[in-house]
Amino acid sequence: MIDIATIVKIRECSFFKAAQRTLVMLMPIAMAGSYFKLLHNLVFAPDGLIYNIFGLDQVISDQFWYTGSFISAGIVEVTFGIFGLYACYFMAQYTARIYHKDSSMAGITAVLFILFCAYASSTNRNTQQLFSENLLQINAVFIALVIGYGVGLIYRFLGKDYQPVKDESTRTIQSRVWQAALPACVCLILSIILGIFIYDLKIKLLNSTSFNELINRVQITNNLWEVMLLTVVITFLNWLGIGFPVHVLSGTINNAHSAENLTYALQHGNSWQVPYQFLGSSLINNYAMMGGSSVTLAIIVILMLRHENKEIVSLTKISLLPAAFNSTLVFTVGLPIMLNPVFLLPSILIPLFNLLIAASAISLRLIPVSVYPILKGTPGLLVPFFGTNGNWETLIFTILLFLSDIGLLWPIIKLSERVSKKLSEATQENVNE
Structure with missing residues (x-):
């Protein structure tokens, strides 16, 4: 039995309190980034779903395509690309405000702090790129929150x-x-x-190269127990606000094992007996994360079915379209799910549950192995379907798996509502005092 009082106590800690307020404040930025990322992946990427289905290279002019690509990529860059900058500012501001200090000055100081760290960790100082973009983007938001919180604490004392x-x-x-x-x-x-420490040791703070060993291991391992362990690590990092491993796995996977699986499938016309049936990159992206949308999309569906709070319902409606196409950040930031203690275990255990059920189904030859490349923007529920070259048993299995995720998350949503109610009551009591 999960102790609500313990969760409430954790949520009332200054770090989590400031982090939740920061993420909710940044929801409009995440929304803009999610929609334009969706537009770019679907329409303006050569390997995008709509681009290929409708043959847009033959339909629209090059000028229109380049203009659309420029605008969509640019909005993604100024939202997700420097999301850590916004997060660091507001984290310092809210932390200072909790302790009745000058929040505006704390926010400005935090921006200087993280920019200098990004400058120190940049490897392209001889080019026009002065700052390490990896440290500032949304996939490394956790370190931005930590820096902002640290600056806020310095202002506190x-x-x-x-x-x-x-x-x-x-x-x-x-x-x-x-x-x-x-x-x-x-x-x-x-x-x-x-900054000097980062520069001298050539440290790459929370970027994709920092997780190369982890990502490489996920992509090439065929050991189910190891895949399970790596799934726990990746999903925990994703909940924490470190999304580099999930981001890499959701893209095109190129390694010898996946190539061998694809070659076998092309030669035999199916992927039932490929050499590597439990390849980590395939199992995690296709079933554990369902392209990155499994847990988030299930929560959105539940909240749309049962929630009476108009603001939450509005958030779910805004988030539904991008989440359906695997752009879930607007919801994970806006609810928020990221760094929310209530959703820690579900964010880890439900993908692990999906992975185990999928591995069992593959072992029993109920579904084939997913080996085929996936176009950008493919809806999460259809990723395994296209990954198995349109196997209908896989589509039915994925839908049933998603429905089971909804069933598992239903009591978690009730718990989240009870925690929110307790926090509101505590806030009201403080105001009355």
Whole structure:
């Protein structure tokens, strides 16, 4: 039995409280990024689903295609590409605000901190790319939240108490700046020390190369127990806000084992008896994550069926289309699911459950192995279907698996609602006091 009081206590910790507020605040940015990423993957990518189905290379002009590609890729870059910058600012701001410090100055200081770390970890300083994009993008949002929280704590201990003023004079603002000088200088010194450490040791902070060994192992292992363990690690990192492994696995997988599986399927006309039946890259992307949308899409369906909160229902409606096509970040950020203790175990155990059921079905020859390449933007529920070259048993199996995920998540949603109610009551009591 999950103790609601314990979850409420965790959620009331300053880190989780500030993180939840930060993520919810950034929901509009995540929404814009999700929709334009969906548009880019479906329409303006040569390996996109709609692009190939409708043969858009023959239908639309090159000028229109390049313009659409430029706009969609650009919006994705200024939303998801520097999402960590926004997260760091608001995390520091909300942390400082919890302790009644100058939140605006804390946010500005946090931006300086993370930008210098991104500069130090950049490997292309001789080109126009001055900052490491991997440190600033949404797949590394956890480190941005940690930096923002650290800056907020420095303001807590070294900054002076601050009460917002409705109409500030220039002199008042100057006073605020001088009062923030000590914590800001301490943060700047710490960022320089950390930057030198990163630069000298050539550390790549939370980017895809940092997880190369993990990703490579997932892609080539055919050991089911190892696949299960790696699934736990990857799903935990994804809940934490480190999405690089999931992002890489959801793309095109090129390795000798997957190539051998595909070659066998092309030679024999099916993938029932391929050499590597439990390849990690195939099982995790196709069944554990269903292209990245399994848990998130199931939660959206449940909330649409039973939730009475108009704001939550609106969020589910906005998130449904991109989530159906595997762009789930608007919902994981907006609810939020990321860094929410209520969804920690479901985010790990449900993909593990899906993987085990799928592996059992493959062992019993109920479904073939998924080996064929998948176009970008393919809906998560159809990823195994296309991965098996249109096997209908696989489609039925995937739908049943998704329905079972909904059943498993139903009590978790009830628990989440009870936790939210307790938090609202505690907040109301603090206001009344």
